[in-house]
Amino acid sequence: MPVRVLLAASEVAGFAKTGGLADVAAALPRALAKRGNMAAVAMPLYNSCRRAGVPIERTGIVLPVPNGDRVLACRVFRATLPSSGVPIFFIEHAPYFERDDGKSRGLYQTINGWGEKEDYWDNGERFVFFSRAILELIPHLGFAPHIIHANDWQTGLVPVYLSEVYRQQPGYQRIRSVFTIHNIAYQGSFPRELMNYTGLPERLYNPAQLEHYGLNLLKAGIVFADAVTTVSPTYAREIQTAEFGCGLEGLLSSYHWKLTGIVNGCDYTHWNPETDQYIIAPYNAETVFEKKPLCKADLQRRFHLPVDANRPVLGVVARLVSQKGIDLIISATPGFIDLGCQLVVLGDGEREFQNQLQHLRDRYPDRIGVYFGFNEPLAHVIEAGADLFLMPSRYEPCGLNQLYSLKYGTPPVVRLTGGLADTVVNATVENLADGRATGFTFGDYSAYALYETVKWALTLYRDRPADFRQIIRTAMAQDWSWDRSAEAYEKLYRQIIGP
Numbered sequence: 487m488p489v490r491v492l493l494a495a496s497e498v499a500g501f502a503k504t505g506g507l508a509d510v511a512a513a514l515p516r517a518l519a520k521r522g523n524m525a526a527v528a529m530p531l532y533n534s535c536r537r538a539g540v541p542i543e544r545t546g547i548v549l550p551v552p553n554g555d556r557v558l559a560c561r562v563f564r565a566t567l568p569s570s571g572v573p574i575f576f577i578e579h580a581p582y583f584e585r586d587d588g589k590s591r592g593l594y595q596t597i598n599g600w601g602e603k604e605d606y607w608d609n610g611e612r613f614v615f616f617s618r619a620i621l622e623l624i625p626h627l628g629f630a631p632h633i634i635h636a637n638d639w640q641t642g643l644v645p646v647y648l649s650e651v652y653r654q655q656p657g658y659q660r661i662r663s664v665f666t667i668h669n670i671a672y673q674g675s676f677p678r679e680l681m682n683y684t685g686l687p688e689r690l691y692n693p694a695q696l697e698h699y700g701l702n703l704l705k706a707g708i709v710f711a712d713a714v715t716t717v718s719p720t721y722a723r724e725i726q727t728a729e730f731g732c733g734l735e736g737l738l739s740s741y742h743w744k745l746t747g748i749v750n751g752c753d754y755t756h757w758n759p760e761t762d763q764y765i766i767a768p769y770n771a772e773t774v775f776e777k778k779p780l781c782k783a784d785l786q787r788r789f790h791l792p793v794d795a796n797r798p799v800l801g802v803v804a805r806l807v808s809q810k811g812i813d814l815i816i817s818a819t820p821g822f823i824d825l826g827c828q829l830v831v832l833g834d835g836e837r838e839f840q841n842q843l844q845h846l847r848d849r850y851p852d853r854i855g856v857y858f859g860f861n862e863p864l865a866h867v868i869e870a871g872a873d874l875f876l877m878p879s880r881y882e883p884c885g886l887n888q889l890y891s892l893k894y895g896t897p898p899v900v901r902l903t904g905g906l907a908d909t910v911v912n913a914t915v916e917n918l919a920d921g922r923a924t925g926f927t928f929g930d931y932s933a934y935a936l937y938e939t940v941k942w943a944l945t946l947y948r949d950r951p952a953d954f955r956q957i958i959r960t961a962m963a964q965d966w967s968w969d970r971s972a973e974a975y976e977k978l979y980r981q982i983i984g985p
């Protein structure tokens with residue numbers, strides 16, 4: 487029997503994206519549908535959705551969405567997820583969602599008078615509204631879902647509404663909820679007053695349910711969902727500890743029976759060096775050693791660096807936030823320069839990191855290239871052109887860039903945490919001998935450990951090219967396709983749907 491799933495997310499690649507959540511929200515439903523299931527997606531209608539270049543139609547559906555002491559009428563638009571038959575529904579409420587301008591005003595944040603990013607003051611109301619609208623959308627999907635799959639704090643109230651408000655209504659009794667944590671550091675924590683907007687009974691505001699120093703939307707999702715997942719098995723273990731749990735470790739340990747880790751897939755229709763439209767010389771495992779140098783030269787040109795085949799290029803694509811270990815990269819850069827490297831960084835995020843990176847660029851103009859902003863084509867150019875890809879994350883729930891790097895034959899240098907630990911096999915002498923190595927890993931969160939690991943990688947790159955080539959071949963042969971992740975989700979859905 488096919489499973490019928492509605493996936494709700496605050497961003498979906500192709501329409502609105504700030505990070506990996508968007509990639510997952512676009513790829514998982516597609517992969518589920520490809521396996522014969524029925525899937526639909528729901529997201530807010532941002533300005534960026536209208537600019538996405540995919541036709542979005544009106545549906546004539548108007549949802550009555552309770553919001554504080556009023557009921558708002560909210561229109562629903564619809565499109566099809568590109569390269570699939572999966573419908574995507576857009577929840578319209580212009581005052582909440584049509585404020586992004588592709589520049590300073592983003593999906594969740596704007597830039598304040600100091601030039602720093604700051605959350606919108608009404609994010610709580612915005613996503614409480616979105617979560618409630620999801621439940622109202624159910625009767626209009628055209629199919630009766632078995633599962634509502636909510637993601638991150640923005641949709642944390644979906645399982646709560648299902649179980650506390652809609653459960654008794656016809657059409658909702660048999661629906662089960664899955665809640666996926668993509669990053670536990672972002673919890674959607676708001677003052678208690680937000681409870682008034684939710685329309686939920688006050689009794690739920692207690693430390694065992696919605697309360698955690700205020701109203702905590704991520705906690706709400708964890709407590710009320712039938713199953714909770716996160717995006718790698720290692721991260722599922724880590725978030726039950728004080729080091730990684732961001733205060734929710736106790737809660738997660740007590741719910742460990744419904745918590746699992748499923749590694750994200752890599753969308754190979756989009757991230758495949760053989761068919762990549764953005765790179766100058768597409769390649770596969772047979773042609774990589776002939777074509778990658780052309781991609782490297784193109785990368786060097788685009789970052790205004792001397793085109794030099796012999797200089798190893800280290801690539802970084804990341805949100806410039808402390809999670810990503812940007813401080814380690816900055817501290818280790820003089821060491822990378824000594825090792826003869828060039829470094830290219832594509833990132834958007836905190837101004838302090840941008841300033842420090844810009845400073846390094848000014849100091850080593852022929853060695854360092856930086857691009858601040860979001861630039862999807864350039865992300866592909868870096869994956870294809872770099873010799874090593876750096877991801878020294880402090881923590882990493884799953885991480886997608888290392889999966890892209892594997893596919894592009896750009897060995898990732900990663901810190902052993904979360905999904906990085908689950909997806910990269912370190913080039914130890916034994917793993918090299920067994921032909922299992924796919925990249926380079928280190929444990930300590932220190933610039934020294936990062937530097938030493940890059941140094942080891944460069945020893946292979948320069949002095950043992952046969953080994954380095956073997957790593958590239960093994961990396962490119964890995965299968966992190968969405969099909970395998972979708973299969974794991976499907977299994978979980980079936981478990982909670984029951985007979």
Ligand code: ADP
Nearest residue numbers: 505506804833834859860861862865885886887
């Ligand atoms: P996270 O979701 O924590 O940011 P992931 O590795 O899961 O980390 O996913 C990041 C996604 O966002 C990848 O698809 C990556 O290529 C993309 N990305 C991040 N920063 C940029 C940027 N500045 N320009 C283009 N793409 C970016």
Ligand code: GLC
Nearest residue numbers: 506507668717882883884885
């Ligand atoms: C989060 C995590 C990242 C993960 C992504 C998609 O943004 O930081 O590690 O890959 O979600 O699940």
